[in-house]
Amino acid sequence: MSDTVLDRYQAFRTRRYLQNEARYAHYLPGWRTRSRRRLLVWILVASLVALAASSIFILVGPEWAPLTWLPGAILMSVSWTTLQIVTGRRSDAPADALDEWDLERRNAARSIGFAITQGAVTVPALALVWATTFTDDPRLALGGGFIILSGLLVGICSPGIILAWTAPVDEPDEFPTPTTHSPEKGSA
Template identity: 40%
Template sequence: MTAATEPTTPLDRYRAYRVRRWLVREKQLTTMLPGWRTKRRRRALVITVIVALAALFVTGVLCAFGLQWAALFAGLSALVFLPSWTMVRIVSQAQDNAPAETLDEMEFAERETARSFGLTVTQALTVLPVMYLVWSGALFPEADASRTAYAGGVMILATLLAGGCAPAMILAWTRPDPEPEN
């Protein structure tokens, strides 16, 4: 017979592995970027991520209107987005993706609320570029297919990233300043 705490199914073993991996990662994150953990700096990072994603979306819109040079802004947006997004995840302890077993009741409730909002953001924002792709193909079949696909793809990428990043951004924005260490 197996002990009651020993995982028996593959899903249970994966959950236990994920918790162990999370606890190791959490120890690493607590020492990183200590000066960026204040509410003011976290909010500055969140705003930077939002601006980078908005710039990515605008790049798609400009490309839809045939401004080929605008595609350069997609790369610039990525250069701003990737480090600022990584920093947001670090300073918010990446709790948007933490296993439920590692969170207390309040953290779990906050995370679930943020995830729900992130899903709503994803669904609401992604409708616009999807409709662009559907209607541009149906109403303007003579339009440049590669330009339409690129523009729509960039807009969809921006909206999916915005929805996926929303939970961590919400948690980073709303969390109080950390307690000073004695």
């Protein structure tokens, strides 16, 4: 039985995921509780709302309006990266790296995220196409692009948000944290 390019790529993704999971497992142990994960979700959602509001402001605002997108983008990047670390990147983990329960939860969250992405991108894209028949204002293209980008970010973040919010209450196996002692120290 020969491996296809896709099989080799999936094996590579799984190895890389497991290496990264081991590398980051000890990062931010205090943020792996349910209350802290939910706080991160609220911060991330607030940053996504700020991005969407800024995108609408770009449509009607002055020339410097695109700069208002920057604070939300920075906050979103930091909160999303932190959430991915404390959840072990379960939302985009390869199937071979997850057990059946995690795989089922990941697939359900991804399905919801896909539906959110479709709505968050298709509706503004259709509105942008429709609006361009009435005006050739360059702010429309710029603002519309930022709105669509915001919709994509909402869709991309949705599975991680869902998994972080619905994860069991502080299950030690859910998002691993390092042990407080190593075998070498215990045997000395």
